Amino acid sequence: MGAFFAALIATLLVAAPSAQATTPSPSPSPQSFQNNISGFLRDDARAPIPGVRITATGNNFEGSATSGANGSWNIGVPVQGTYTVELDTSTLPEGIKLADGQENPRDVTFSQTTNLSVIFAFGKGIVVQEQDFGQNLLNRLVAGLSFGLLLALASVGLSLIFGTTGLTNFAHGEMVTLGALAVFAFNAWGLPLWIAIALSLLVGAGFGFIQDTGLWKPLRRRGTGLVPMMIVSIGLALAVRFVFQFFFGGATQQLPGAQVINVEIGPISVSPNTLWSLLVSAVVIAIVGIGLLKTRLGKATRAVADNPALAAASGIDVDGVIRIVWVVGGLLASLGGVLWAYYRPGVTWDMGSQILLAIFAGVTLGGLGTVFGALIGSLVVGIFIELTSLVLPPDLKYVGALVVMIIVLLFRPQGILGRRERVG
Known part of the structure; x- marks a missing residue:
């Protein structure tokens, strides 16, 4: 069950004395609070x-x-x-000053999150953004493509689970969080980063397996309805999320290499982590798509998603397929969590729940239960979210994507690639 893997990661976090050594961070506040205001100070050359x-x-x-x-x-x-x-400007190093037009002091407000990020621009940062809107637009497009593919990793797993079981899993955000926390914990133990990432994917896959074997399969056998199962998933999400908070705390931690200097590719200035996220997401999604279309397991999965009773009558092990779907869904969500930790950047106890609505928006927009629809919907949502950050405050950039989803569904309730018979 989910609590088992939550406790496992909690044990790793508690038993990892080198965590603070792995990620340099400022001295903690005199008191420990659930809510945090944080940020990173970098000059116009992206140096800390x-x-x-x-x-x-x-x-x-x-x-x-x-x-x-x-x-x-x-x-x-x-x-x-x-x-x-x-920001106390008297403590700035010699030769570094706030950008022209940077408000200091400034008022900030929390908005449906316990972690509030505040960015200060230095040098000519603000002036450059105002003067070169076209370059900023290109940067946001690349970032949106990377963010959309990142969302697609989690969305594809969620869509597979919905397609084969009919379950709307609200604990999927915690599967995303688990991947990032597992990497942080294993790395804090002194393991190389690539081994920590590989182990986190195994933890995510195991989380999916334990969930299905210990919770969802018994509920299916008892004939539990989809609405009660959905409520169970909400309870599971809350339980696991606050276990994470209890052991990990409310602070934002960083994975190794999360803070890097942007690289220039023609007119585009982009983080290497964003490029790696884009490449890894595209390759993994392509592998999943080919597997669904060409392999026997993929065809069996699509058969179960279309008609479980007919698939069982045809000799397909429906429970076995569903279990594999949960394993793959957990693995993809875990990988999405790792990439999300580098994209933000930062690891927090509720990072998965922060993008859960965006994940659901991608799945719903593309068409419930359709893998390729989830991919297209996530790309649309990711790009739109990043583009709206050009004109909307950061706290409101997710609103635009949800509004677009509502408008699309008013005219096409089944989503972009969904079928009408799946609605209702």
């Missing part, structure tokens, strides 16, 4: 700026932090709300 003091005041609270060697800072706050964040 250590030793800078930042304060946050509001709601009868005042806290401060000093940026660490990698430029990261974090201030725990007691309650969500509006805070005034100020």
